[in-house]
Amino acid sequence: MIGVGPFPIQVFTIIGAVLLGWMTARFVARRMPEVSYKTAGSMILDAVVWGLLAARLIYIAQWWDEYSAKPMSMLAIGDRGFSWWAGIVVAVAYIWWRTRLTQALRGPVLAGVMVGVVAWAVAGGVLNLMQSSAPPLPDLQLATLDERSISLSAYAGRPIVLNLWASWCPPCRREMPVFEQAQTEFPGVAFVLVNQGENPKQAQAFLESEGLKLTDILLDPASELMRLMGSRGLPTTLFFDAQGRMVDSHLGEITMPSLKDKILRRFDRSSVSGTGK
Structure with a gap:
């Protein structure tokens, strides 16, 4: 199993992708005098929050019969029950809505989202390759x-x-x-x-x-x-x-x-x- 200390490596790939997206949005915005790089970075973090919330709620809806049988399990986010791509769609929609009056901000923030998603997807592919080389069922x-x-x-x-x-x-x-x-x-x-x-x-x-x-x-x-x-x-x-x-x-x-x-x-x-x- 791959991890850092007691935490699965997937947690750190998500954190790393968010950090990379935040840095990218701020970097691009710094080169645009009409855009606040702090606002761009803040909007990335807001979009992540809304995306995570949506990803969790949509996953719960997909497995409603199981979650409703034990409602407290809805709070057990450690089960990694998230509909990730739905969360990304919601995050992009949130950014699109927030930048409807300041469209100059849209470019840097969406650039940050794109870089973060690509980084996350690449990391996921690498982890899948590493998973395929995991030890087989031992003859113990x-x-x-x-x-x-x-x-x-x-x-x-x-x-x-x-x-x-x-x-x-x-x-x-x-x-x-x-x-x-x-x-x-x-x-x-x-x-x-x-x-x-x-x-x-x-x-x-x-x-x-x-x-x-x-x-x-x-x-x-x-x-x-x-x-x-x-x-x-x-x-x-x-x-x-x-x-x-x-x-x-x-x-x-x-x-x-x-x-x-x-x-x-x-x-x-x-x-x-x-x-x-």
């Missing part, structure tokens, strides 16, 4: 709750959602019902939840206290999987296709809309429903 020996040995390779041949968790981790505890629901809705996907660093009694006691019925709970008492996959914290959710290639990852608590979105975008729809061959 783990244990079941009744302490039988099992290898992760036993799940090969179908899509896998691999979650790394611990009972002492609050976001891990909060997202467990999400996986319980998902394993019913997507029977073709293996939801493998690997406990990190705890013994069978600790893991079992937590599952029983929460009344969770999860089918594939494994134990990794040495937290070897975190090291192999380069995870920087818990919870971590990794997505592997039927060939064992990692196609996506998520650091931190994941919500049902975000989980469904990734599954439907990354996996073949016939395989996730259990009808694929």
